[in-house]
Amino acid sequence: MPFRIATWNINSVRLRIDLVARFLKDWSPDVLCLQETKCPQGQFPSGPLHELGYRHVAERGQKGYHGVAIVSRLPLADVESRNFCGKDDCRHIAATVATPSSRVEIHNFYVPAGGDEPDPEANEKFAHKLDFLKELVAWSGSGARAKNRHRILVGDLNVAPLEHDVWSHRDLLKVVSHTPVETDLLGRVLAAGKWTDVMRQHVPADRKLYTWWSYRAKDWAQSDRGRRLDHVWSSAGLAGRSSGIEVVREARSWPRASDHVPVIAGFSAQV
């Protein structure tokens, strides 16, 4: 039995719970990781998802900002979350999922966006983003993560690392999300954890690949000025069993859409 996991920055789960239900109904991943739930802990709208067979929800939420959650058909064990940069921001939640034939440790992240000005001296939000990524390098390389077990890291990492992860490499080199200091750091996170970029395993690096389109475009699809801010990474053993990915671009056209679309990754039987 294949295992399919999805990630989606929903930009308010309470406002868009009907879109979440539509997605789960029509794409039926085993696990869905959400970011920017913007929903206080304990107020996650799990009812409609239970009805669709997603009986397991692990959430870490706060009022107004951030917030992450894992929604699953399969039982979730060892739920935990970590604070980064000494803040209580809800930007990480982890759980272990028992697939039909194995166990997979899942990490769901919402990396700080970083504000507008890509200068850590002038912009404390950008400084926070860089600090967060540096802490992720250390976390990724730590012994706890190096064990020989199946691991998946997903989320809105707010960095588009490759040239063709943005609509114009040249124009975006000075735009937060694609500056060299950010893309270098994300590369260090990937290397430190021996992660595989599962999306790029299936889509060659010279092909454009986006998961986010700004709300500010007159016509997002016509201008198609997107970025790949959302990611699916896996440990090496799992990467070898990765069967494909899907970017659900049509979700950007749904009524009251999020500015991010879901990404689904599949892994074959022996997982």
Next chain:
DNA sequence: ATGGTGGTCCTACCA
């Protein structure tokens, strides 16, 4: 070159 849209929750802040 600038401002464009959308979320939270009521006033500005964040994306």
